Amino acid sequence: MAEYHAAAWAVGGCAIYVSDKPENHDFDLLRKLVFPDGSILRAKLPGRQTGLPL
Secondary structure: OHHHHHHHHHHOOOOOOOOOOOOOOOHHHHHHOOOOOOOOOOOOOOOOOOOOOO
């Protein structure tokens, strides 16, 4: 479930918190959210609704 939430927040241009508790990080999950050099891909704008019906 954490991977789903992290992906949704990342795609939405939201901040991603690295842990809920101090010293309790999931480094395997965090590595999936960054490039190999540690840099991140940032959206220019937050995610928006398209206005199209589902």
